[in-house]
Amino acid sequence: MLQTFQPRGLALDTLLRLPAALRVRAFATAAPSPSPTSAQSPIPPPWRPSTVLxxxxxxxxxxxxxxxxxxxxxxxxxxxxLGSANYVRLELPTRIAHRLRNMQTLPYSALTNQHISHVYELYYTAFERLRKVPEVRTMNDNDKFCDVLKMCLKEHLSVIPRLAMGILEIQDSVSGDECDRFMTTLLRSRISRRVIAEQHLALTETFHSPWHFDGKKSHMSPDDEFVGEIFLKCNAKEIIEQCAKTASELTAKAYGPDVAIPKIVLQGHLDTTFPYIPSHLEYIIGELFRNSIQAVVEQEGSAKPPPIEVLVCEAAQHVIIRVSDQGGGIDRDILPYLWSFAKGPRRKKRLQNLGQVPQLAATMQELQLPPSDPDVVGATGEKFGSPLATLSSRPPDLRIGIGLPMSRIYAEYWAGSLELHSLEGYGCDAFLQISRLGNRNEVLSTRATMDAV
Structure with missing residues (x-):
């Protein structure tokens, strides 16, 4: 019986190494607390069968x-x-199961953290729901499966801020390096699950569209440039201009109409196109512009701030985008922790700011102020359970400390990269490299790397 059930958060191998008396005590302490003393009290998780997982x-x-x-x-x-549906049907619970096992390797005290426990419960609920979906054989089965996917996507909007708060709070029992590896693994997997789920939902939407004719390529879409969520001719110039406009408007709202906003000067191979998911690229570039524009405004405060230069370079295998600003560079106390979710000198402030972000889908719209109508739906990556108001009540200059490390995860997901070089007293250069051919597999955490945690 001890091998069949384990308390959530206590690794199975650790449990089985305990003496019999301590195993009983471990199970006893894992039982739900009947009357916690306060909302902040850790609530031990319930028993769960481990054999299915x-x-x-x-x-x-x-x-x-x-x-x-x-x-x-x-x-x-x-x-x-229907083949796509069955791929997603099997792939999602597999990827979630790996992340649940990741979480079970955490110390028990860390898993009882209210934020980590919240994410664990969301994941286990989704795992149970998805693994019980029968084989999709008909379009009616597919429509029912799509309803399940939409429900999961919507429920998991709170995952990123809750994870970020959780790892900031569990560092008494888990090192900062371990927290960063844990966060990176979970976020990379989260991106992968949303990609395949949203792609299948988009393909289903396409199939039901009035202009679609079964199996005829010429009627794939009105302009034949989108395949599901993938834009076949993603243009760097258009994305950059759109993100620059949004980030500039955002900064103007934050600092007032009297503050001069630096211009964005765009150069290089401006006609290059490549297949990509626009919302991923918008999020990365939007975060880079947000940081650069704010840095220049705060550094200069003059009527004519220096421009932010953007260079687009097209190579045989890659597209490289460089964003250069003269915002004074990055403070020495922050620079060593630039890519860390868990470490750095502003932990308490980040926790306070993350508390104001109840939901986060990580899309470009979340760099904007929420609209007055919460039912408005965006054009890029927000059709499935992620309204524009996902950052409700977030001030435009609210800094939550996860933008750059998340941007790097998005860049690396499709085998790209994101690097940043700071020249103290002058400015920063950010280099974003994107696979131009779209032929690189998504970067996932394998079971081998998972077991090594």
Missing amino acids: DEWVGREARPISLRQLTFFGRSLTESRL
């Missing part, structure tokens, strides 16, 4: 590339759509 953890995730997603959706037929 073990079965799914034994499977490896099957990574996929943008090119494969595009090829699969170009000539969309009912058979292909």
Whole structure:
């Protein structure tokens, strides 16, 4: 019986190494507390069977590339759509199971943290819901499965801020380096799950569109440039200009109409296009502009601030985007922790700011003020349970300390990179590298790396 049930948060191998008397005590302390003394009291998680989770953890995730997603959706037929549904149906619980096992390797005291426990419960609920979905054989089955996907996407909007707050609070029992590895693994997996879920939802939407004719490529879409969520001709110039406009307006609202906003000067290969998911690129570039514009405004305070220069370079395999500002560089006390979720000198302030961010889908719209109508739906990556108001009540200059490390995870997800070089007293250069061909598999955490945690 001890091998069949384990308290959530206590690793199975650790439990089985305990003497029998201590195993009993471990189970006893894992029982739900009948009357916690306060809302902040840690509530031990309930018993759960581990055998079902073990079965799914034994499977490896099957990574996929943008090119494969595009090829699969170009000539969309009912058979292909049902194949997509069954791929997602098996892949999502597999990837969630791996992350649940990640969380079970944390010390028990860390897993009883209210934020980590909240995320664990969301993941386990989604795992149970998804693993019980039967094989998708008909379009009616697919529509029911899509309803399940939408529900999961909406419920998990609170994951990022709760994870970020949790790792800032558990550092008495988990080192900062361990917290960063844990956060990176969970966020990378989260991106992967949202990509395949949203892609299938978008393909289903395409299949039901009035202009779609089953299996005919010429009727894939009105302009044949989108395949699900993937934009086949993503143009760096257009994305940069859109993000620059949004970030400039955001800064103007934060600092008032009397503050001069630096111009964005765009140069290089401005006609280059590549397949990509626009919301990913918008989020990365939007965060870079947000940081650069604010740094210049706070550094200069003059009527004519120096411009922010953006250079687009097209190579055979990659597109490189460099963002250069003269905002004074990064403070020495922050620079060593630039890519860390857990470490740094502003932990308390970050916790306070994250508390004002109840939901976070990580899209460009979240760099903006929430609209007055919470039901408005954005154009990029926000159709499935993520309204523009996901950052309700967030001031435009609210800094939550996770923008750059999250941007790097997004860049690396499709085998790209994000680097930043600071020249103290002068400014910063950020280098974003993107795979131009879309033929690189998504970067996932394998079971081997998971077991090494």
